[in-house]
Amino acid sequence: MVCADHGAYLLNLTLKEVAQDGEKLAQVIQYCHELYRYDMVLVFSDPYVEAQAMGCPVELEPYPTLLGPAARHSYDRTPEIIHAAKILKMKLDVPVFVSVKGPFTLASFLAGIENYLKIILKRENEASRFMETAMQYQLQYLERLLSLGVNIMIGDPLASSSVISPQMFLKYAFKALQTLVDKTKTHGALVAIHICGDVRPISEYLDKLGADILSIEDIELRTETLKMGGVGTSTILNGDPNRIKSEVDTALENKNVILSTTCDVPPHTPPENIKTMLRIASEYGNIER
C-alpha cells in the first residue's frame, strides 16, 4: 500500500517535510503500517526523487511537483530515501520495497514530458540519449539500494499504453526495464513493476520481464506474473463499503493477486475506509490480523 502522503496527513506533517526528510518518511510509513498492518511497505514519497537529483526543478510545496526539464541545479534526496529504507528495514518485520523510476519515465522527466513524447517519434537519437542518461543513473541508484538488502518497485507510468504505443514501449522502455529487473534479481531481491493506466496491449511483454509482481490497475487482466492492486484510488477516498467490497471481491476471485490500492492512497482518505477494505479482505480467511 502506498501510504506516505496519507500518513503525512494523519500525523499532521506536510508532504514537503516528508519528501525531504528520510526520518519523517520512515516515520509516516511505519505509522501507517502499524495502523493498518499490511504485509509489505513501500518507501515512496513522490515520483521526482531521481529527476531532481539529476537537475530537474521540483517544487515540494504543497505537493511535490515537477516544474520542468533538467537544468543545472540538482537537489539530491536519494540519501533521505536510503535513510528511510534503512530505518524501516531495521524496525519492521515485513518486506521493504523502495520505489525507483523506470528509465523511460525518468527520461521523460529529464527532457520535459511533452517534449520527450514528441521526440521519441521525431528525433530518435536524441530520445535514446535521454534513455541512456536515465539508465546509467538508475543502475547506480539501484546498486546503492540493493546493497541495503531491500526490494525494488520500478514505477514506469509513462510507459503505459494510456500514453505510448506498444511499439514505443518495446523500442524504448522494455529493454531498460529488463536490465533493472535482471540486476535486482541477481541480488536476490524481489522486484515489482508499477504501471498505472492501460497495460493490456503490453501485458505479454510485462510477463516476459520476469518480475515478481505487477502492480497494475486492471486486476482482471490475465498475466503469468503475480498481480498487485484491486481497489481504486477514488474508491478508497469515497469509502462506499459496497463499492470497496465489489472491488475486493473482483480482485480476490483471482488467485494470483496481492490486494492493494491501485496507486497512492489520497492523503485525506478517512482511515475507516482502509480498515473497511482490510476487514472485507480478511473475510477471505487467509489473512491473520
Added chain:
Amino acid sequence: MFDSIKQAVIEMDDEKTKESVSIALKEKVDPVEILEKGLIAGMQEVADLFARKEYYVPEVLLCSEAFYAGFDKIKQLIKGSSRKPGAKIVFGVVEGDIHDIGKNIVKVMLEAAGYEVIDLGRDVPVLEFVKAVEREKPDILAISSLMTTTMTHMGEIILELEKRNMRNAVKVIIGGAPVNEEFAASVKADGYSPDGPSAVKLIEKIVSG
C-alpha cells in the same frame, strides 16, 4: 485540396500542413472551409485513430502541433466570420497540478468537434474556476486532475458553485487518471470521461439534452 491538409495533420507533418493551407489560401479558398474541411476533418480522424488505439499520446501531440500550425495561418481571417461554435466550454487543471498534456489533447479534440474552449491552463485555484464560470457563462465546465493529491479540489469547485447559486447554470464534467465515474458521482459532477474522444461524445450528449 482539403484532403492534403487533412492528410498532413494525420501524418503529423506541421510543415506540410502550413504549406497546404498556404496553397489553399492563395487559391482563394474560404478560410472557414480550410478549417472545417481540412484541419478539423484531420483532427477528427486523429481522434478516431486515438479512440481505436492506433494512435497514442505522442502521435496526437504531433498531430495537434500540425493542426495549430495550420490554424495559426488562418485564425485572423476567420475572426468575425460566420462560423458559429457549438457549446462553450471552460476548461482547466486544478490547483497544485501542472499535468496538462491530457487537458491539451482533450481541448484540441473539442475544438475540432466545433466547440469553443476557454482554456484556464493548469494549476488553477478553485475560485478562478468559479470566476471564469461567472465571466464566460459557459455551457460546460470541464475540470482535469492527474494526481491523487489534487483530485479533491474538483469537489471543492462544485461546492463553491453551489454556495453561490451558480451550480444549475453550468454542467460540470471531470476527467484525469485518478478519477472515474463513481468519483464524478460522489462530487456531484454531471459526467466523467476518460479521454478526448469520449469527452466529445459526453458533451454532445449533454448539449443535446
